[in-house]
Amino acid sequence: MGGLTPDRLSRYRELRRELGREGLINLNPIQRGGILTPEARRALLEFGDGYSVCDWCPPKTPRLDRIERPPVADFLEDLAEFLNLKVARVVTRCREGKFIAFSSLASPGDCVVVDSLAHYSTYLAAELARLRVREVPHSGPPEFRISPQAYQETLERVRRETGKPPALVLLTHVDSFYGNLTEAEEVGKLCREWGVPFLLNAAYTAGVMPVDGRRLGADVLVSSGHKSWAASAPTGILALGEGVAERVLRRSEVRGDWSGRSFPEKETALLGCTVMGAPLATLMASFPHVVERVGRWEEEVRKVRYLVGELERIEGTRQLGERPKRHTLVQVESEGFYRVSQKHRRRGFFLYEELRERGIVGIQPGLTRHFKLNTYGLSWEEVKLVAESFLEIARKYGLGIT
Amino acid sequence: MGGLTPDRLSRYRELRRELGREGLINLNPIQRGGILTPEARRALLEFGDGYSVCDWCPPKTPRLDRIERPPVADFLEDLAEFLNLKVARVVTRCREGKFIAFSSLASPGDCVVVDSLAHYSTYLAAELARLRVREVPHSGPPEFRISPQAYQETLERVRRETGKPPALVLLTHVDSFYGNLTEAEEVGKLCREWGVPFLLNAAYTAGVMPVDGRRLGADVLVSSGHKSWAASAPTGILALGEGVAERVLRRSEVRGDWSGRSFPEKETALLGCTVMGAPLATLMASFPHVVERVGRWEEEVRKVRYLVGELERIEGTRQLGERPKRHTLVQVESEGFYRVSQKHRRRGFFLYEELRERGIVGIQPGLTRHFKLNTYGLSWEEVKLVAESFLEIARKYGLGIT
Numbered sequence: 001m002g003g004l005t006p007d008r009l010s011r012y013r014e015l016r017r018e019l020g021r022e023g024l025i026n027l028n029p030i031q032r033g034g035i036l037t038p039e040a041r042r043a044l045l046e047f048g049d050g051y052s053v054c055d056w057c058p059p060k061t062p063r064l065d066r067i068e069r070p071p072v073a074d075f076l077e078d079l080a081e082f083l084n085l086k087v088a089r090v091v092t093r094c095r096e097g098k099f100i101a102f103s104s105l106a107s108p109g110d111c112v113v114v115d116s117l118a119h120y121s122t123y124l125a126a127e128l129a130r131l132r133v134r135e136v137p138h139s140g141p142p143e144f145r146i147s148p149q150a151y152q153e154t155l156e157r158v159r160r161e162t163g164k165p166p167a168l169v170l171l172t173h174v175d176s177f178y179g180n181l182t183e184a185e186e187v188g189k190l191c192r193e194w195g196v197p198f199l200l201n202a203a204y205t206a207g208v209m210p211v212d213g214r215r216l217g218a219d220v221l222v223s224s225g226h227k228s229w230a231a232s233a234p235t236g237i238l239a240l241g242e243g244v245a246e247r248v249l250r251r252s253e254v255r256g257d258w259s260g261r262s263f264p265e266k267e268t269a270l271l272g273c274t275v276m277g278a279p280l281a282t283l284m285a286s287f288p289h290v291v292e293r294v295g296r297w298e299e300e301v302r303k304v305r306y307l308v309g310e311l312e313r314i315e316g317t318r319q320l321g322e323r324p325k326r327h328t329l330v331q332v333e334s335e336g337f338y339r340v341s342q343k344h345r346r347r348g349f350f351l352y353e354e355l356r357e358r359g360i361v362g363i364q365p366g367l368t369r370h371f372k373l374n375t376y377g378l379s380w381e382e383v384k385l386v387a388e389s390f391l392e393i394a395r396k397y398g399l400g401i402t
Numbered sequence: 403m404g405g406l407t408p409d410r411l412s413r414y415r416e417l418r419r420e421l422g423r424e425g426l427i428n429l430n431p432i433q434r435g436g437i438l439t440p441e442a443r444r445a446l447l448e449f450g451d452g453y454s455v456c457d458w459c460p461p462k463t464p465r466l467d468r469i470e471r472p473p474v475a476d477f478l479e480d481l482a483e484f485l486n487l488k489v490a491r492v493v494t495r496c497r498e499g500k501f502i503a504f505s506s507l508a509s510p511g512d513c514v515v516v517d518s519l520a521h522y523s524t525y526l527a528a529e530l531a532r533l534r535v536r537e538v539p540h541s542g543p544p545e546f547r548i549s550p551q552a553y554q555e556t557l558e559r560v561r562r563e564t565g566k567p568p569a570l571v572l573l574t575h576v577d578s579f580y581g582n583l584t585e586a587e588e589v590g591k592l593c594r595e596w597g598v599p600f601l602l603n604a605a606y607t608a609g610v611m612p613v614d615g616r617r618l619g620a621d622v623l624v625s626s627g628h629k630s631w632a633a634s635a636p637t638g639i640l641a642l643g644e645g646v647a648e649r650v651l652r653r654s655e656v657r658g659d660w661s662g663r664s665f666p667e668k669e670t671a672l673l674g675c676t677v678m679g680a681p682l683a684t685l686m687a688s689f690p691h692v693v694e695r696v697g698r699w700e701e702e703v704r705k706v707r708y709l710v711g712e713l714e715r716i717e718g719t720r721q722l723g724e725r726p727k728r729h730t731l732v733q734v735e736s737e738g739f740y741r742v743s744q745k746h747r748r749r750g751f752f753l754y755e756e757l758r759e760r761g762i763v764g765i766q767p768g769l770t771r772h773f774k775l776n777t778y779g780l781s782w783e784e785v786k787l788v789a790e791s792f793l794e795i796a797r798k799y800g801l802g803i804t
Contacts, residue, residue, distance in 0.1 A: 003480075003483055004480060004483060004484060004693050006690070008480070009480075009689065009690035009693060010690070011473050011476065012441075012473070012477065012686045012687055012689050012690055013441055013687070013690055014441075014444075015441075015444075015445045015448060015449065015472050015683055015686060015687050016448060016472075017448045017449055017454055017457065017472070018457070018471070019457045020448065020449075020451060020454060028453070028456075028457070030452075030453050030456065031451065031452060031453050031454075031456075033452070034451055034452020034453055035451050035452070036450045036451050036452075039414075039415055039416075039417075040450070041447060041450055042416075042417075043417045044446050044447065044450050044680065045443060045446065045447070046417060046418060046419045047417065047419055047634075048438045048442070048443055048446050048634050048684070049433065049436055049437050049438050049634070050432075050433065050435070050436020050437070050438075050626075050627070050628025050629060050632075050633060050634060050635050051430070051432050051433050051436055051628055051629070051635060052419055052433075052634075052635070053635075054430075054432065054433075055419065055420070055421045055430070059766055059767075059768065059769075069420070070417045070418075070419070071413050071414070074413065075414065078405075078406060078410070078411075081405055081406060082406060092494035092495070092498070092636055092676075093494070093673070093676075095673045095674065096494070096673065099673060103530075108510075116658060116660055116661045116663070120663075120665045120668060120674060121673050121674050123654070123656045123658065123663070123665060124654055124656065124665065124668055124670055124673050124674055125673055126656065127654055127655070127656040127670055128505075128670055128671060128673065133656060133658065133659065134659055134660075135658045135659055135660040135661055136660075137660050137661075224452075225452070226452025226453055226678065226679055227452060227453070230452075231452060232449075232450050232451070232452060232454075232679050232680040232681075233452050233453060233454070233455075233677065233678040233679030233680065233681075234494055234636065234676065234677050234678060234679065234681070252525070252526055252529060253529070254525045254526065254528065254529040254535060256518060256525065256535065256537045257535065257536055257537055258518055258536075258537040258538075258539050259518045259537055259539075261518070261522075261525070263522045263525060263526065266522065266526055268526055268529055268530055269530060271495070271497045271498065271501060271523050271526050271527055271530065272497065272522060272523050272526055274494075274495075274636065275635065275636050276628065276635040276636060277628055277634050277635030277636065277681070278446065278634040278635065278680060278681065279634075279635075279636070279679070279680065279681065281417055282450070284414045284417060285414055285415070285417050287411065287414050288408070288411035288412070288414055288415055291406050291411060364461055365461075366461065367461075
């Protein structure tokens, strides 16, 4: 402990988040849906202490999902209703939800089908569950679409390869690269025809846009509280349909060989309880806002389409992914800004710095040729300021504007 | 969604924690070490938004443990130094740390040896990793001691049963039933002799008392930020010795069969990143305080011994577990209060209610014959008030005081 001097430790005493300042417009693609509501900020302080939600855990059947003060039990019922599935749990991360589904519904060595735009954590969750991954191809540039037809073909390929259907099919409802929205309902139908459980990764959709798990045919729906439900990290949502709920939430069967201790009330894959404090409180406190905001999704899509239209006025600049946009996450390709960067003394950092000077952050520093942004929850005024700022920077560096 | 009316949703708008009020003395056995510092409360608000710590994630090798603003990378190094082990990670819960160790260091079907006072989540983590659990017996009432000798015997029993040593040995450093401190160093030596990895569950020790992982012979040390590090839930600590670090933190080897995508920088068992926000910020912000407070452990032990001495003045009342106490978590047995409860119109609830009237909470409502409490971090004044309150209640109901 010789090195842990007061001087060294002082770095932890005043942790500041430079980009969280009021007045900044943050376009970070993973952060727009996770900005807390005022209610959630109050809940954070109220439930900041460790195990704060456990004050009134029912002593005879202690389990997070049964706590009534604060109303965790009610919340999980309402959450399941909101997603139109049978039962819901809060887990520590969306990726933990995927791992839980993979390890409950498939066995080591099984094949699982995932779209080729899946988040990296989807691949890791399958790897940790010792499954083999088979990918559904996308259509390539510029739209990178994932089609239900490609799912059909991949299912057939797996059957040819292994002699049976995959153990599970996963679709990333909206992907993190292009913000493409894939036709989950058709993939859901296909899964039903094949008799394969369907896992919908709604990390970028549930909580910001309307998502009806039953209509989409999801057996398992996972989402991310800190990505799309105005909640603190780490919070994941795991919602289950009737056909799989019991298997995924199966109870513990272990028994101590000497003591005889057993825990038949505990849900094994959850390791008992999950988010026992502040982030769960933020998820609950923001829930009324989330229920309301998904009804305003069409307006969010109008804003992103407006911004894309303005950005595409810049020489050599286009939106990648499906057209027209149906989600607020965008990948932009700009040969124009890239050419500027090659002659600029700050190289690719010029774009970040020019935006930063205009109060706009969240574009990854250094990128110009391909960069991502997300307009979710910005006001029209902010979206217009973002558009004007990009146009202004383009003009400043001599790029043509149509 | 018919049921999600504004009226129904209003229950989530103002979440309040009745027992978090200032002025209350909270004896809840799992909560004393998880009360936030003022620094942590500030950090909560600063990093409340989802993915708030990811603003400056290094784009080329994005990983939580490599972030320098806020100083996550530094913190993990300091954390490893504090615990005197090679490398540390923050995971979502202590139990996740156990599962990660179990699934990395043992294979399905293997035997793992655990003390019979282990937390239920230890059993669940082993079950989820598909391991067989073999328990180390305790000495029974009234002390319920776990001895290194009993570990030796259990290791021999496993070798007789399976023809080989267990894949891993776990010791709960201080257990959650009696607050007994077991001689980890001797169990560590035994494990080294047997060539078996040693997992120390320091959920109730690291963060409140000095714990030197290397000296105790721990290959893996897990702890709970929300239990013992003045942090918000969910936060777990996973610290690793040289011999096992690489196996536990092995990198991803999965590869997309169509896209060729791979993630060789990601740590598979962590599913990539873990606590991407507020609770990690609280853990970091409280760390200087934690480093300082473990040096005051002896004073904490003096306080609990004082309280036990006073409680045992009450007719029919004794402390269970090892004597004298070496930890602040206590289980009390009181035939005296139990007899009172049998005639009281509020039955067992009278004790909780009498304490509540005196500003003391955290004893489980309804319990009198056996109840647990924790004095960690209470001032001498508060400990004396607790002692006086118990004596006053005993007198009120006619119990003798020696």
